[in-house]
Amino acid sequence: MPSRRRPRRPRRPAVSVLRLGHRAGRDPRLTTHLALAARAFGAERLYLNPPDAELAQRVASVARSWGGTFEVVPAPNWREPISAFPEAVVHLTMYGEPLARLLPRLRRRSRLLVVVGGAKVPGEVYERATWNVAVGHQPHSEVAALAVLLERLLGLPGPGAWRGAARAIVPTARGKRVRTLSGGRRA
Ligand code: SAM
Numbered sequence: 001m002p003s004r005r006r007p008r009r010p011r012r013p014a015v016s017v018l019r020l021g022h023r024a025g026r027d028p029r030l031t032t033h034l035a036l037a038a039r040a041f042g043a044e045r046l047y048l049n050p051p052d053a054e055l056a057q058r059v060a061s062v063a064r065s066w067g068g069t070f071e072v073v074p075a076p077n078w079r080e081p082i083s084a085f086p087e088a089v090v091h092l093t094m095y096g097e098p099l100a101r102l103l104p105r106l107r108r109r110s111r112l113l114v115v116v117g118g119a120k121v122p123g124e125v126y127e128r129a130t131w132n133v134a135v136g137h138q139p140h141s142e143v144a145a146l147a148v149l150l151e152r153l154l155g156l157p158g159p160g161a162w163r164g165a166a167r168a169i170v171p172t173a174r175g176k177r178v179r180t181l182s183g184g185r186r187a
Contacts, residue, residue: 015150017047017114066165067162093126106131112153
């Protein structure tokens with residue numbers, strides 16, 4: 001008799017991101033895009049070093065409209081989040097080992113901290129990382145590297161409203177359709 005058990009969904013790690021070397025006032029758009037990509041592709045939080053309260057508020061307002069529990073957490077000392085993820089730190093760098101080689105090991109972890117840099121990353125980060133991971137071996141962008149890693153690790157989120165959302169997109173071939181939801185947390 002065939003088993004009626006539903007196939008188990010593969011477990012996926014809970015992912016946090018640490019953004020190093022944010023320059024408030026100089027690259028607010030880049031770091032905002034990094035936070036939005038982290039949220040949209042399934043990370044739980046972004047530790048921001050150095051902190052930027054305005055940016056955190058802007059991202060919180062997106063999360064109030066579109067749902068979920070993503071948050072930007074101030075990280076005045078970047079060593080603290082790294083210490084809080086022993087044996088689970090993924091540092092994204094073009095100098096690292098290829099993502100495809102490390103992916104099976106990363107998928108087995110229950111939680112991960114993904115570290116992305118800005119202009120200059122302290123050498124200590126390369127030493128303290130559990131894995132230095134390259135998304136291709138050409139220089140590109142922290143947003144691109146993070147998005148590819150999260151997609152490979154967690155898959156793409158499907159359509160549909162996120163918990164607590166005030167609105168959700170209705171996928172359509174042309175134009176823009178947005179559903180307003182009752183009970184959402186308004187921005
Ligand atoms: N020389 C830097 C490096 O080590 O990758 C490039 C600096 S880039 C402006 C800023 C950040 O983007 C890097 O700290 C890294 O996190 C990410 N990044 C850029 N290219 C990458 C690649 N090919 N693989 C993984 N991460 C990359």
